[in-house]
Amino acid sequence: MYKELKSPVAVQLELTTGCNHKCVHCYNHWRKNSEKDKTLNKEEVKKIIENLKSSEVPNLLITGGEPMLYPDLMISAFEFARSVGLGCSLNSNLTLVTPEIAKELKRLNVGVLTSILSFDKGLHDNITASTGSFNRLIEGIRLVMKCGVPVSANMVVMRMNVDQIYETGKFVHSLGVTGFRATKVHPAQGSSCFEKIKLPPEKITKIFDDLIRLREEFGLKVDSLTTYPICLLKDMSRYGQFLSKRNCSAGKTGCTIGADGQVRPCGHSDNTYGNAIEESMLQIWPRLNEWRDGSLLPQECKECKYVIQCSGGCRMDCKFYGKINGMDPYATGKNFTCIPQKLEPVVLLNAETRLVVNANLGLRLEKFGTALIVEGSFKSIITPDSAGLLKELVGTTFTPGYIASKYNLELDFVRRFFTGLYKQKVVCMAE
C-alpha cells in the first residue's frame, strides 16, 4: 500500500518518560509504571542524533514526558541536532519554561506545540491533575511568544471538554497564538479509565464544526492532529480538509524513539522494532513494513476505496480494544455514501513568473524517486528527472515558460508542476 522510504522523514524523540502532569488522557503507554521513569543521558541522545543524521532523517521533534524537566539535556539535544542540520521542534506543556530556555529555543529556531485542555482554569487543572497548571501554561505561552518562539496549541478533546472547543480556541486567539488544533483523545494501552473520557461518535464532527467556525470568525489556522475513519464522517465536502494530510504516518513517514532508545511506529504504540542507540535507523526502518503493507488493516478497510485517505483509522485504538488489525472503533464499515470533497481550483503560476530554487532545499534519494526536504521538513517525492532539473536550476532565475520551451514540454503541465513546488516552498518568487 505504501512504498518504503529509506528511513523516516520525521522522528519524535521521547527525551524522558517523566512528566510534571498526570493528565487523565495521557496516551503514553508507560503511564501505568510512572515510578520507573527513564530519561536518556547526553551520550545516548548524541548517539541517536548521529544515527538520524547518518540515516538522512531530516526532522526531529523532541517530546516526552515533559522535556523541560531536563532543560540542559533538551537544549544540548537541540544544539547538536541543529549543528548537523536537522529541523527541530518541541512538544511541551510549557509550565516549566524560563526566560533562559525561551531565549535558547529562539536562538536554535525551535517551534513549540503546547497543550491546552480548556479555557476554564479549573477544568484544565482537573484534567492535568496539577493545580496551577493553567496559570503556568498561560505564563509560559506569553514568555516564549515574547521571545519570538513560534507557538501552536493543541486541545485534546474528550467527553469533559468537548463543549468548550470554540471558547478555548477563542481564548487561544486572545493570547496572540495563531494556530489552534483540536484532536480527539486516544486511549493509552492498558488504560482503565478511557471509557469515562472517550468521545461518543456523534461528537467527532463537533470538533471540525467548531474548528471551521474558529477559522471563519478569528482567522485561526486550525487542524486536527490525528486520523479519523472517513466512513464515520461521510461528508468530505465539509470535513475532507481535515483529512487530506492526516492519514496515519506511523511507520510510513515517521516513527518514535523512546527514552529507552526503542523505535516504535508512533508515540501511541508500545510495539518495538529495534534500538536506535545500538542500530542504524536504516536497519530498523524496514522492520516496520507491517505498518506500510496493509497487513495490519482489516479486510473491510482494504476493500474500501478511501483507505489511503484515512488509513483505516488508528491501529493503536484497535489494539486497545483487543485486535490491532480490527476495525477502528469509530469506523462504520465500507458500505456508505461519501459526499466527495470539492477541491478549490488551483491558481497556477503564470508562464512568466520568475522563480528561484529555495536555498534551503535538500534532496534525498529514494528507491522510487527523490524526496524534497525544505528547512528540515519533508514535502513530497519527485521523479529523478525533476530532481535533476532542480539541481540544474539552483542559483539561476527561471520561468515555467522558459522550462516548457527549453525542454519541449506542455506549458500547463510545467505551470502546474511548479505551482505545486511553489506551494511547498521548494521554489520561491525571484526578488
Next chain:
Amino acid sequence: MEEEKLCLGFVSMTTADQEAEYSASCECVDCNCDCWCDWDD
C-alpha cells in the same frame, strides 16, 4: 532520432493507484503527515 522528454512530476507514495504514479500537481501525493509535529505555520 527523437529526443527523450524529461519526465517531470510528483511521485505517489502509495502503490494503490499506479495510474496516478506521476502527476504535475501535488494533490494526489501524500504530503508530510506526521500527526504531532507537522503543525508548523
